[in-house]
Amino acid sequence: MSNITGWAGKILRVNLTDGTFKAEDTLKYKDFVGGMGIGYKVMWDEVPAGTKAFDPENKIIFGAGPLTGTGAVCAGRTNITSLLASNPYNAVSDSHMGGHFSAEMKYAGWDAIIIEGKSPKPVWLKIENDKVSLEDARYLWGKGIFLTTAFVAGKMPKGAQVAAIGQAGENMVNLSVIMNNGSHSAGGHGGVMGSKNIKAIGIRGTLPVHIAADRRDWLEVDKEMMAVIGANNNHVVPSTPQPWAEYNAARSRWTATDGLTWGAANPPVNTGTCDPHDLNSVGLRTQKAVFDHGAVAEQYTVRMGGCHACPIRCHSTLHIPKLEKYGLSPNVSNTCVGYSSPGGIMIQGHSKEGEEGEGTMMSKAVGAQLADDYGVWCNYSQIGRDFKYAHESGILKKVLPQEEYDSIPWDLLEKGDPEFLVDFYRRITFKEGELSRLGEGAYWVAKAWNFGDDYWNSSSYNMWSKLGFPKHHSNETAAQVGSLINSMFNRDAQCHTHVNLTGSGLPIEIQKAVIGEVIGSPDALDAPNSYTPMNEYKAKFAKWSIIRNCLHDSLTLCNWMWPMTVSPLKERNYRGNTSLESQYFSMATGIPTTEAELDLMGERIFTLHRALTVKQMGTVDMRNEHDPICEWVYTINPDMQPFTPGTQKMDREDMQLAFTMFYKEMGWDEKTGAPTKATLIRLGLRDVAAELEKLGLLPN
Amino acid sequence: MGDHKDINLLIGEAIRLNTINIKLTKAEDLTMEPISLKADEVTNKLEELTKIEGYEDIKLLKGKKTLYCYSEKHMTGSYAKLLVGVEDGDLFALIADTIRNDSKIYPRTTDIKLFTKSPYNFKEKELMDILGQLMKSEGYEDIKESRASNNALYLYSELHLSKAYADSLTEWIEVTSLECP
Numbered sequence: 001m002s003n004i005t006g007w008a009g010k011i012l013r014v015n016l017t018d019g020t021f022k023a024e025d026t027l028k029y030k031d032f033v034g035g036m037g038i039g040y041k042v043m044w045d046e047v048p049a050g051t052k053a054f055d056p057e058n059k060i061i062f063g064a065g066p067l068t069g070t071g072a073v074c075a076g077r078t079n080i081t082s083l084l085a086s087n088p089y090n091a092v093s094d095s096h097m098g099g100h101f102s103a104e105m106k107y108a109g110w111d112a113i114i115i116e117g118k119s120p121k122p123v124w125l126k127i128e129n130d131k132v133s134l135e136d137a138r139y140l141w142g143k144g145i146f147l148t149t150a151f152v153a154g155k156m157p158k159g160a161q162v163a164a165i166g167q168a169g170e171n172m173v174n175l176s177v178i179m180n181n182g183s184h185s186a187g188g189h190g191g192v193m194g195s196k197n198i199k200a201i202g203i204r205g206t207l208p209v210h211i212a213a214d215r216r217d218w219l220e221v222d223k224e225m226m227a228v229i230g231a232n233n234n235h236v237v238p239s240t241p242q243p244w245a246e247y248n249a250a251r252s253r254w255t256a257t258d259g260l261t262w263g264a265a266n267p268p269v270n271t272g273t274c275d276p277h278d279l280n281s282v283g284l285r286t287q288k289a290v291f292d293h294g295a296v297a298e299q300y301t302v303r304m305g306g307c308h309a310c311p312i313r314c315h316s317t318l319h320i321p322k323l324e325k326y327g328l329s330p331n332v333s334n335t336c337v338g339y340s341s342p343g344g345i346m347i348q349g350h351s352k353e354g355e356e357g358e359g360t361m362m363s364k365a366v367g368a369q370l371a372d373d374y375g376v377w378c379n380y381s382q383i384g385r386d387f388k389y390a391h392e393s394g395i396l397k398k399v400l401p402q403e404e405y406d407s408i409p410w411d412l413l414e415k416g417d418p419e420f421l422v423d424f425y426r427r428i429t430f431k432e433g434e435l436s437r438l439g440e441g442a443y444w445v446a447k448a449w450n451f452g453d454d455y456w457n458s459s460s461y462n463m464w465s466k467l468g469f470p471k472h473h474s475n476e477t478a479a480q481v482g483s484l485i486n487s488m489f490n491r492d493a494q495c496h497t498h499v500n501l502t503g504s505g506l507p508i509e510i511q512k513a514v515i516g517e518v519i520g521s522p523d524a525l526d527a528p529n530s531y532t533p534m535n536e537y538k539a540k541f542a543k544w545s546i547i548r549n550c551l552h553d554s555l556t557l558c559n560w561m562w563p564m565t566v567s568p569l570k571e572r573n574y575r576g577n578t579s580l581e582s583q584y585f586s587m588a589t590g591i592p593t594t595e596a597e598l599d600l601m602g603e604r605i606f607t608l609h610r611a612l613t614v615k616q617m618g619t620v621d622m623r624n625e626h627d628p629i630c631e632w633v634y635t636i637n638p639d640m641q642p643f644t645p646g647t648q649k650m651d652r653e654d655m656q657l658a659f660t661m662f663y664k665e666m667g668w669d670e671k672t673g674a675p676t677k678a679t680l681i682r683l684g685l686r687d688v689a690a691e692l693e694k695l696g697l698l699p700n
Numbered sequence: 701m702g703d704h705k706d707i708n709l710l711i712g713e714a715i716r717l718n719t720i721n722i723k724l725t726k727a728e729d730l731t732m733e734p735i736s737l738k739a740d741e742v743t744n745k746l747e748e749l750t751k752i753e754g755y756e757d758i759k760l761l762k763g764k765k766t767l768y769c770y771s772e773k774h775m776t777g778s779y780a781k782l783l784v785g786v787e788d789g790d791l792f793a794l795i796a797d798t799i800r801n802d803s804k805i806y807p808r809t810t811d812i813k814l815f816t817k818s819p820y821n822f823k824e825k826e827l828m829d830i831l832g833q834l835m836k837s838e839g840y841e842d843i844k845e846s847r848a849s850n851n852a853l854y855l856y857s858e859l860h861l862s863k864a865y866a867d868s869l870t871e872w873i874e875v876t877s878l879e880c881p
Contacts, residue, residue, distance in 0.1 A: 243776070244776065244779075249806070249808075251877055257818070258818075381879075476877075527807055528807070528808075570776065644864075646862065647864075
């Protein structure tokens with residue numbers, strides 16, 4: 001085992017039912033890379049079809065990958081795989097968190113932690129290298145994530161990382177998170193930990209992660225990576241004109257500019273003109289607080305934080321003294337939807353008090369603190385839209401008992417007072433009353449409250465699938481490409497491969513040329529809001545986007561940054577380098593692997609996800625049972641026809657063709673969208689084919 | 701005057717230093733000490749310089765008032781053109797060129813807030829006055845307004861975008877993209 005590089009070599013299996021631990025060989029999973037891949041394989045092998053998310057028979061796998069902890073750039077993600085309670089079939093899904101947890105797991109000598117069974121009493125898992133124990137957590141049960149994290153950290157050696165659930169997870173709220181580092185959350189699986197009576201994992205590692213390559217060669221790849229990297233989401237042009245930049249884009253996350261500061265730092269830090277050749281300013285490129293909250297947030301920005309081995313600091317830490325008015329710490333950290341989702345619950349707007357944008361920022365900051373401490377997930381902001389629909393349609397008034405309805409502080413909501421969120425999140429977390437059904441997720445709440453067709457069919461509510469998940473970089477992002485990607489998973493697609501290109505800020509002709517070099521034709525991509533009929537290159541683009549996403553969650557690399565499709569460098573004609581993952585993988589593991597060979601591993605992982613979905617749903621008819629898109633996609637802009645500049649409206653026949661072409665690219669049955677026996681065997685999934693055949697779940 | 705190599709070095713370094721400080725070098729700047737070229741020899745001297753090995757980064761841009769120089773080691777041509785536009789003071793052309801370029805190459809509509817940022821640096825009222833005049837002026841008939849559902853004002857060139865297309869891009873940039881971060 002001492003010769004293993006990249007991987008730590010061992011997987012920790014924790015049986016909560018009998019309190020036993022076992023170390024297993026990682027390399028039996030090496031064809032599945034790590035992280036997500038290991039998670040799927042364990043779920044396939046060990047969790048019977050029909051198991052529900054909160055059953056003791058369900059398992060939850062925390063996965064790192066062969067690049068985690070090696071120093072590869074942006075390798076701080078932790079992949080968590082389990083059944084998803086908010087999905088109507090409780091189908092398999094992944095949640096992911098940034099932070100530092102997975103790297104610490106590698107330093108402790110573990111590539112993954114498989115947690116199975118159910119503890120008879122609340123426990124937390126303590127790991128110090130190979131010393132593993134289950135600790136009494138009865139005194140932590142009922143506590144929030146912040147206190148739990150602090151307490152567990154206090155019981156661990158300095159430098160430990162803690163992943164924990166809040167009361168929402170304990171109470172098996174479907175929409176609940178697992179969080180590390182106090183604000184890096186993985187949405188959807190908190191309740192699985194709660195169902196198993198495990199409150200937290202504290203982990204400390206002091207072991208090295210070995211790499212096979214000569215460190216000088218590794219450094220060369222690091223240099224190449226740092227040359228092509230952009231800002232958050234790999235946006236490669238600045239948001240304002242800059243002397244070094246040929247292009248700019250207002251919505252770029254490369255927000256740094258002279259005069260824009262981390263205003264609450266002492267002294268304030270000027271983000272400045274971050275010339276891409278100046279590697280010492282990479283961490284200043286993204287002033288995310290002003291991106292997430294507007295200009296008002298600059299004065300409250302203490303610093304930008306982020307994840308292990310990531311030079312892109314996309315996680316803002318704010319000091320807002322007014323938060324204390326709500327009984328909260330004045331210090332809040334988060335990014336992106338962690339902030340925007342609580343803002344979306346304020347469905348009647350935000351307070352206009354204070355400076356412009358301050359009311360909105362306060363809602364987001366208050367909500368982020370509450371959601372993070374309770375451990376409530378948002379289903380990619382859908383919880384707010386579900387609340388909005390139920391409220392505006394009058395359904396809420398009908399389904400809530402009068403007494404409960406009257407107890408809701410509607411006056412606070414109307415005033416835009418963030419105090420409303422204190423009440424709202426408490427109800428969700430502790431399953432107080434009928435309103436708390438919103439925490440079950442869109443599918444279940446729509447079913448219980450009998451949401452009308454207008455909920456599913458209106459673009460106002462963003463529902464992508466009747467399986468209860470919203471759009472996430474869908475038809476508005478490369479048209480059919482984003483649409484296909486959004487239909488393939490069992491929750492909102494967390495794929496950013498495609499949107500990192502379309503959001504890069506580069507002119508369309510450069511984007512098309514770049515993707516043409518990667519995929520085979522510039523026809524893979526259309527100009528924004530002006531798309532053309534389906535073609536095979538779009539199917540290839542969708543496939544490439546997904547399998548890279550699966551690879552990133554297996555290696556583990558951040559798909560909010562990777563792949564490096566483009567760069568900020570004019571002298572490179574803005575080309576990135578899509579071979580970097582395979583270079584890092586080869587050097588870390590010592591297994592020479594080409595880009596195409598690594599992509600094949602991604603294809604294997606994604607196809608296993610599809611097979612798991614087929615098995616759990618008990619049908620091969622993915623085209624009609626799993627992949628359909630809500631109606632609004634075909635009916636928005638009633639006065640416009642598909643393929644007209646100015647609409648994202650999709651064409652029904654064209655989308656059916658898109659599915660057919662995509663299934664073909666994947667080697668799946670073109671009629672049903674289920675993996676064929678031949679493809680499963682081609683991908684080394686013979687055992688999967690055999691089991692599906694036995695279950696009658698292979699397409700004819 | 702020293703030999704040619706010395707003067708070339710002086711000119712090149714002066715231009716580069718100005719560029720690093722985000723400034724263009726005007727032709728007349730080179731008539732001053734320590735370079736002290738004669739006014740009638742500046743243009744030829746600069747044109748010669750750009751052809752000499754080691755000075756390929758020195759680029760010239762002809763403005764309405766004078767000739768400008770910059771080093772492309774430290775500034776892109778597109779940014780230098782913006783600075784020329786600011787120096788020239790032809791504000792209509794400066795704004796319209798930006799809008800037309802945005803509509804053509806990205807394609808996108810242009811948030812008017814862009815013009816309040818560096819290097820444009822218009823004050824809000826000044827900008828609104830200029831835009832009001834620009835859109836009534838001959839030669840700028842293609843510049844049109846597009847408003848998002850939150851009433852934010854964007855501009856586009858109908859030489860490159862239809863109104864429906866422009867409106868959809870405006871709504872995406874200003875509203876919808878923020879709902880799907």
